[in-house]
Amino acid sequence: MDDTLDSLFDRLNAGLFDGRLPTYRVRRCPPQAGERGFIDEKARTIWICTSSETRETLLHEMCHIGTPGHGRRFRAKLKRLARRGESWAQAERAYYLRAELRMRAEHWMALWEIGRGLTRGLGRFRA
Numbered sequence: 536m537d538d539t540l541d542s543l544f545d546r547l548n549a550g551l552f553d554g555r556l557p558t559y560r561v562r563r564c565p566p567q568a569g570e571r572g573f574i575d576e577k578a579r580t581i582w583i584c585t586s587s588e589t590r591e592t593l594l595h596e597m598c599h600i601g602t603p604g605h606g607r608r609f610r611a612k613l614k615r616l617a618r619r620g621e622s623w624a625q626a627e628r629a630y631y632l633r634a635e636l637r638m639r640a641e642h643w644m645a646l647w648e649i650g651r652g653l654t655r656g657l658g659r660f661r662a
């Protein structure tokens with residue numbers, strides 16, 4: 536039992552989510568490369584793997600309740616947190632937005648390359 540993390544969840548839920556989130560258990564897991572924490576929605580458990588950014592990581596995972604991925608809905612939740620004084624959430628939101636825009640740009644670039652290849656192929660075919 537980790538009362539501290541569970542009560543931190545309750546406090547953050549009440550203070551920043553208006554108590555609307557369903558109750559989750561929060562547990563520590565061994566540090567893992569590239570993983571600050573993760574959520575197991577089926578088991579209603581949030582795992583925290585970092586020792587230094589517990590609060591931010593927990594809030595990040597709380598934003599994932601009912602919202603998988605870091606898309607528009609997730610970023611809207613970060614924005615709400617930022618408006619409530621969590622300034623780190625603004626930076627994180629910008630980070631995920633940039634990541635998505637970069638991915639989209641790469642996607643269009645790839646399509647453009649394919650299109651160009653096809654056009655060139657057609658040109659050669661016609662000639």
Ligand SMILES: [Zn+2]
Nearest residue numbers: 595599604605
């Ligand atoms: Zn995440």
